[in-house]
Amino acid sequence: MITPSMVGAWTLFKKELLRFWKVSFQTVAAPVITALLYLLIFSHVLGSHVEIYPGVDYTVFLIPGLIMMSLLQNAFANSSSSLIQSKVMGNIIFILITPISYLEFFLAFLAASIIRGVCVGFCIYLVSTLFIDLPLEHPWIILAFAFLGSAMLGAFGIIAGLWAEKFDQMAAFQNFVIMPLSFLSGVFYSIHSLPPFWQKVSHLNPFFYMIDGFRFGFFGVGDISPWLSLSIVVFSLLVLSIITILMLRAGYKLRG
Amino acid sequence: MPAAVQFHDVSKHFGALQALDGVDLSIEQGEFFALLGPNGAGKSTMINILSGLLRPSQGSVEVMGFDVIKQYREARRSLGVVPQELVFDPFFSLREMLRFQAGYFGKRKDNDVWIDEVIEGLGLSDKAGTNMRKLSGGMKRRALIAQALVHKPPVIVLDEPTAGVDVELRHMLWEFIRRLNADGHTIILTTHYLEEAEELCSRVALLKQGKIIKLDTTANLLRTMHGKLLQLKFSGELPAALIPMLKEKNPEGYLLKLDEVSALEHVLVNLRQADIALEDLRLIEPDLEDVFVEMVGKSS
Numbered sequence: 001m002i003t004p005s006m007v008g009a010w011t012l013f014k015k016e017l018l019r020f021w022k023v024s025f026q027t028v029a030a031p032v033i034t035a036l037l038y039l040l041i042f043s044h045v046l047g048s049h050v051e052i053y054p055g056v057d058y059t060v061f062l063i064p065g066l067i068m069m070s071l072l073q074n075a076f077a078n079s080s081s082s083l084i085q086s087k088v089m090g091n092i093i094f095i096l097i098t099p100i101s102y103l104e105f106f107l108a109f110l111a112a113s114i115i116r117g118v119c120v121g122f123c124i125y126l127v128s129t130l131f132i133d134l135p136l137e138h139p140w141i142i143l144a145f146a147f148l149g150s151a152m153l154g155a156f157g158i159i160a161g162l163w164a165e166k167f168d169q170m171a172a173f174q175n176f177v178i179m180p181l182s183f184l185s186g187v188f189y190s191i192h193s194l195p196p197f198w199q200k201v202s203h204l205n206p207f208f209y210m211i212d213g214f215r216f217g218f219f220g221v222g223d224i225s226p227w228l229s230l231s232i233v234v235f236s237l238l239v240l241s242i243i244t245i246l247m248l249r250a251g252y253k254l255r256g
Numbered sequence: 257m258p259a260a261v262q263f264h265d266v267s268k269h270f271g272a273l274q275a276l277d278g279v280d281l282s283i284e285q286g287e288f289f290a291l292l293g294p295n296g297a298g299k300s301t302m303i304n305i306l307s308g309l310l311r312p313s314q315g316s317v318e319v320m321g322f323d324v325i326k327q328y329r330e331a332r333r334s335l336g337v338v339p340q341e342l343v344f345d346p347f348f349s350l351r352e353m354l355r356f357q358a359g360y361f362g363k364r365k366d367n368d369v370w371i372d373e374v375i376e377g378l379g380l381s382d383k384a385g386t387n388m389r390k391l392s393g394g395m396k397r398r399a400l401i402a403q404a405l406v407h408k409p410p411v412i413v414l415d416e417p418t419a420g421v422d423v424e425l426r427h428m429l430w431e432f433i434r435r436l437n438a439d440g441h442t443i444i445l446t447t448h449y450l451e452e453a454e455e456l457c458s459r460v461a462l463l464k465q466g467k468i469i470k471l472d473t474t475a476n477l478l479r480t481m482h483g484k485l486l487q488l489k490f491s492g493e494l495p496a497a498l499i500p501m502l503k504e505k506n507p508e509g510y511l512l513k514l515d516e517v518s519a520l521e522h523v524l525v526n527l528r529q530a531d532i533a534l535e536d537l538r539l540i541e542p543d544l545e546d547v548f549v550e551m552v553g554k555s556s
């Protein structure tokens with residue numbers, strides 16, 4: 001049985017998908033190109049000097065981290081930019097005056113973010129396999145981290161989109177929260193190569209677990225156990241989702 | 257039969273500001289109702305509480321018998337809202353936007369026929385595939401009206417539908433809204449043009465500083481606030497016989513208040529007797545601000 005409420009939530013999800021798909025050059029092609037540039041530069045500069053996991057070429061080591069980083073950033077960008085734009089333009093009211101519930105709103109935005117994140121990640125994977133042979137030790141672990149990671153950042157994007165009232169506040173959030181978290185997460189290195197203090201700091205960064213677990217899926221090796229990473233990611237996702245749902249239920253900065 | 261819209265003792269504060277103060281109002285199904293009031297009176301606040309964009313600080317509101325908070329799904333399905341601001345989604349074409357909007361209300365593909373009818377009825381057929389960004393102000397206004405109708409709501413609320421709209425379009429919109437009412441929809445519009453309420457609505461609530469200061473049929477209301485203003489321009493003094501009618505002396509000349517049109521006769525006779533050569537004469541419909549000054553003056 002398809003109820004009107006299901007149609008409502010599904011429509012919102014489709015609208016959110018189409019919103020990024022219509023500008024897929026910016027929302028998919030651009031991040032793929034950025035990731036490939038990183039790959040090109042870092043592997044060229046460091047490729048011959050660094051071997052992080054025995055027998056794994058640096059370039060190969062780099063790819064899963066880059067995929068995950070782009071996936072996370074794009075999942076975040078999807079829900080946060082959609083919300084801030086429709087708040088600034090005022091068209092958020094078109095959704096607020098409908099029977100769509102806060103939970104349906106949450107699911108629709110989250111699902112669209114997951115699709116955007118996974119889509120970007122998958123494109124980077126496809127393009128890089130044209131040049132480089134990438135092992136796939138545990139495909140299910142890869143998929144699990146891809147979905148959980150993009151869901152987590154999708155929820156985080158909703159929080160940021162609800163909180164920010166102007167584009168510059170959103171830019172600040174990107175620059176001072178999302179960028180540091182993604183660069184200090186071990187995308188470009190194994191955290192075992194860091195001094196002990198910075199290793200500890202990295203352990204507080206949820207991005208580290210997502211990237212390490214994701215990388216484990218490819219190589220079957222990681223800095224920590226993938227099950228620990230998985231638990232931490234699931235836990236973080238739950239916490240963020242609850243915060244997001246509570247904010248939506250309260251109509252935080254949406255309904256006065 | 258439940259009322260189309262019912263406000264029970266509704267108040268709304270924004271910090272220290274009291275935007276609505278104990279509003280009680282019942283609008284019957286099938287009515288054509290106007291909420292009239294100067295800027296800042298609280299008209300949009302009432303509409304936004306109705307549509308769920310704002311929550312009342314006190315009191316409750318029902319649409320077709322459904323509480324707008326406890327039974328928000330049913331209440332919102334019963335309501336179509338045309339917001340005051342010209343908001344739009346720049347990512348989509350008019351038709352896409354309307355289909356999404358209908359979908360949010362649970363409507364499916366079979367509703368597309370109705371959407372095309374609405375597009376046609378508002379004269380937007382040749383713009384259906386055009387991106388919202390590229391529509392003119394008047395077209396965006398019509399698009400907003402179309403958007404409020406996609407789910408065939410029994411109650412339609414228009415917040416200043418003709419603000420900033422040219423005369424031709426205003427009449428087209430009036431005609432369209434009248435037809436909706438004839439088809440059985442309850443219509444509630446807010447306006448600060450007396451003329452609009454007078455032209456369209458059968459009942460009017462006058463809102464001032466968050467309170468309904470008058471609630472009556474349009475006919476009764478107009479009877480109590482009849483009269484027009486007459487702007488005269490000439491050199492010389494106003495004849496003594498006309499001084500009781502003087503409302504104000506302004507740079508243009510004299511502004512007189514006519515209680516009825518026949519009083520014009522009296523003015524012209526007196527001007528002729530005083531040998532005054534008129535340079536200009538203009539009859540002005542009282543605007544709502546004047547009416548208010550008068551109403552509030554009387555009621556206090």
Ligand SMILES: Nc1ncnc2c1ncn2[C@@H]1O[C@H](COP(=O)(O)OP(=O)(O)O)[C@@H](O)[C@H]1O
Nearest residue numbers: 256270275293294295296297298299300301302
């Ligand atoms: N979101 C808000 N925050 C603070 N004050 C508001 C808000 N919305 C409206 N107001 C104030 O409430 C009063 C009523 O506003 P409004 O309902 O928009 O009036 P109207 O639609 O009759 O012109 C005004 O003084 C306005 O400044």
Ligand SMILES: [Mg+2]
Nearest residue numbers: 299300340415
């Ligand atoms: Mg208003």
